[in-house]
Amino acid sequence: MTWLILVTLLSVGLILVLTEIIFVPGTTVVGVLGVVFTAAGVIYSFATLGPESGYWVLGVALLANLIVLVLGLRSGVWKKFALTSSITSRSFDDRLLGLEVGQVGKTISDIKPYGKAEFGDKIYEVKSETGFITPNTKVVITKLESNRIIIKQ
Structure with a gap:
């Protein structure tokens, strides 16, 4: 036993x-x-x-x-549980296509320091380099970096 x-x-x-x-x-x-x-x-x-x-x-x-x-x-x-592929795409890869430094647009909303601005016929989220900007103000793109649009009055 x-x-x-x-x-x-x-x-x-x-x-x-x-x-x-x-x-x-x-x-x-x-x-x-x-x-x-x-x-x-x-x-x-x-x-x-x-x-x-x-x-x-x-x-x-x-x-x-x-x-x-x-x-x-x-x-x-264990190979069945392991990640064998990786994601290579990024979000908003083509977001800045058609934009260039010096391009003029107008604000759609308050920019404090982030807001919306229109360039051409598209609306983009932008960041102000100078601080607060009121709606319907002409702005200029000063930088395009890391998928961000930096503007100033």
Whole structure:
């Protein structure tokens, strides 16, 4: 009966560790339970079989868990959870097309220091270089940088 309990504890621990590695990586609850069951099996072996057999069970349990860990990581299951592509596009890449330094437009809203201005037939969000600007004021683009339009009166 002692060996049945010992083998059951160690097997359940090993299965839980294997489940954590292959099927539910990252949850840690299943893995921690696996380690707890394995530790309970090792402690049980020390308590019932003595120190010599306990050390043998400890060694076998560590070796089995290490083998499961290595085989689980080599199986490639982690590749399914890894990000393999990256986003290369950026937002508002073409926002400044058709604009150039020195272009004249007029404000649509209060600029304090951000607001809306119209250049040509399009409305843009702009930043004032000089501070507050009232609506319907003629403005000039002084800088186009980092997707921002910097204006002055």
